[in-house]
Amino acid sequence: QVAVALKEGRVTPTELCQRCLSLIKSTKFLNAYITVAEETALKQAEASEERYKKGQPLGVLDGIPIAVKDNFNTAGIETTCASNMLRGYISPYNATVVQKLLDQGAVLLGKTNLDEFAMGSGSTDGVFGPVRNPWSYSRQYKEKSVPKSHSEDKEPDWVITGGSSGGSAAAVSSFTCFAALGSDTGGSTRNPAAHCGVVGLKPTYGLISRHGLIPLVNSMDVPGILTRCVDDAAVVLGSLAGHDPKDSTTIQDNFKPFELPNLTDVSKLSIGIPKEYHAPGLSSEILTIWSKAADLFQNAGAKVVEVSLPHTRYSIVCYHVLCTAEVASNMARFDGLEYGHRSNMNESTESMYAATRREGFNDVVRGRILSGNYFLLKQNYEKYFIKAQKVRRLIANDFVKVFRSGVDVLLTPTTLSDAAPYMEFIKEDNRTRSAQDDILTQAANMAGLPAINVPTALSERGLPVGLQFIGRSFQEKQLLTVAKWFEKQVQFPMIQLEEVKRHDHGVFQHQKSASFS
């Protein structure tokens, strides 16, 4: 809708950009942004404005403020991956997805915060500190929270965003941008989307180019899309998808951007409910919301069936082996020689490498590197890596079988519970948390399938709960159509944030979900 506003001249790109920039300043305590590219953003906005004046906007995204997770290369703007290893690193090139957005006239506001090198499920383990979930400061949450008795701390017991794309999720959730790029390797876009009450889309592996996305697990990573409504996600997808000669893992087929139909009749739809997703630790609240959603589809005439994905419970261990192995390999390039942090230790090349890597990486990264190298040792390779690849095939086959049996889309919870308070979350280490939190999202990465989080309802604590739809390979249109129908049914409430109210009168609050399309 803001795109329409831009077109009609009710608001200009520079106004929009300035409002977002000042909102970013007012919500600085969220720590969602690592770098705010104020100057370049305003220049881009000005250029966009010129185009609108001439009546020649580049497309729907022209003039739309966006944010990008700080593990995407942005030319001339620092790319840190929230790590000391890349602090001050200014990349000479744009990731393909960033370039595509800029080519469409989008305004890049800045780079968002994450867990270091995208390793984590809380966005709490980066060198720039944790990201705070905007809902911590919402009226909905504050009303429900028990006031601290005699605490000097005026701060509410703030909750995490989830991760690792927490900064992007928080940015979209707090209205500082209209869309953001995240990445998704085990759930890193869908998890924070669920906790922050926004739409988080993980596209099919091979649909969107990874060129310029600093890899975590090359065989599972995808760029993720975070927006405030499903239609917006479809628009962004349309501008990003398609073969990239620079990424040999993108499919060659021609991609046609689509507009989502307004589904009214779901009677031809078959929704699968995988029983294994009733995972240990799933809160009764989310279980209830999930059940209600299934009923919603059934009552509307859809066919809702219980299905089984029997190898789900092996996915965490399998993921751990494959992820750490690829991480160990991908991180080998960080030696301080060509770019990034270089230690002052210069007794020998090897000692310089060792010191650089110890200083540059946090313990989460180092832990995964050590594990990964262990699994790749000659004597362990067969036992662990090969075995895990085989298990991965089994997990992927589970989905193939289910989709072949006539199911169109799967419906599952996205997270085990609503967002945890930060102080609770950090009681367990990163590895434990990741193992717990990824269980519902990770299998889709194993199988390369598209999946989306749709904000569904508020928990008893007043925090967002989302549900996940998993679709067939390259069937994003069907997946998003169903998601859009569901979104319309549940009418997820808008966040009520003081800062947002103060900053804006027209554009943000007008529409229910302040979308741009």
Next chain:
Amino acid sequence: LAPWVPVVGLEIHAQISSNSKLFSGSQVQFAAPPNSLVSFFDASLPGTLPVLNRRCVEAAVMTGLALNCSINKKSLFDRKHYFYADLPAGYQITQQRVPIAVNGSLSYSLCIDNKMSQMVTKTVRIKQIQLEQDSGKSLHDDTRSQTLVDLNRAGVGLMEVVMEPDLCCGEEAAAAVRELQLILQTLGSSQAVMAEGQLRVDANVSVHHPGEPYGVRTEVKNINSIRFLAKAVDYEIQRQIEELENGGTILNETRAFDSKLGCTVPMRDKEGKQDYRFMPEPNLPPLILYDAKSLPANMNHQQVINIDWIHERLPDLPSVRREKLVEQYGILPEHSFTLLNEDGLAEFFENVVKQTQMKPKKVIGWILQDLLSYLKQHSLTVKESPVSPVLLADLLSLLEKKEISSTAAKQVLAELWKGDGRTPLEIVKEQKLQLLEDQNELEQICQAVIDRQENE
């Protein structure tokens, strides 16, 4: 004393002759300013991805076919991990699990007794050919305690040719590598100039008694010419034999050939056994090649490689060329061997034959003895010869027509070497080297000589 059986296996890295590197678009060029041919991918900037170079694949297929290999229609890429300053990504992309070509053979010729009079043909089996990335170059500056790194070479395409240990001595190794070099140069898949690092040879050497299992092998590196290859292999064989006969043992180590001292020494740099933690390269799908049968109907030709198409277009390999020369010109096999062994000499010979009346069987003598020895004496290549095929052809025609004697011809050739632009005919006239046919004239001259003698 029981006889020793030396076993020699070669690993050869041939730099692919291509405009750009194996996985990136930066240029391939020898001796460019340091770090001037480095793309983002070569420098291992985070987020960059490999894109396979079609020309490199074609070069590997051509080479595989020329070496009688089976070309694997599906081959895979892997990462081989180790830390070194000239390996920016911390791993090399290679083909460890399934290489592009396997199970071939290379035939080469050896002269018995160094006489070039008897040649024997031998064969060495080719285990496999794999595509892989070259590393950059590092220079250790000990005085300043620093290492200088040049990444120009990082990512250049290599074909690693692995031979089975069928060779037994330096001479065989040298002959086999020479033949491989000629094949690569004929195909154009590699320029294979050892001095420019386009062809690198590592030799695995061991000795054992007949009937007993193979001995411990050492790997010999830092061999910079074919001549040094023969020396290094023979030295190492000798060293191992002496060591074992003195009751010592052979360590499974890497040794460097010291060309000044003519011996092999242990290399300090390399550690014992390295675990390379091989892992499939996740950013490159399997490499699929097609032949006429399997080629899908509506495939974009830009996107596929047809092995049969390449096979049909292979040029004549050296062995075939030699046979043709023998057949066409009636020269000996040894002759054709030497003709192909010198760059440009076969063309020179054929050019002369075309333009002269002298028969090829006679021309060959002039080429291989007179011309070639002049070139060698003056350290000139055939291309640099001051005597062109036309000039030599004219000279030989004069000889053939009996206008001059063969002694005179040699004199004229010596003059032609000065390269001052005179033709053979001009030199003959100048120096009055013409053969006299006129009986009377001859009698007069002889009489004049006799008369002079009597007067003294």
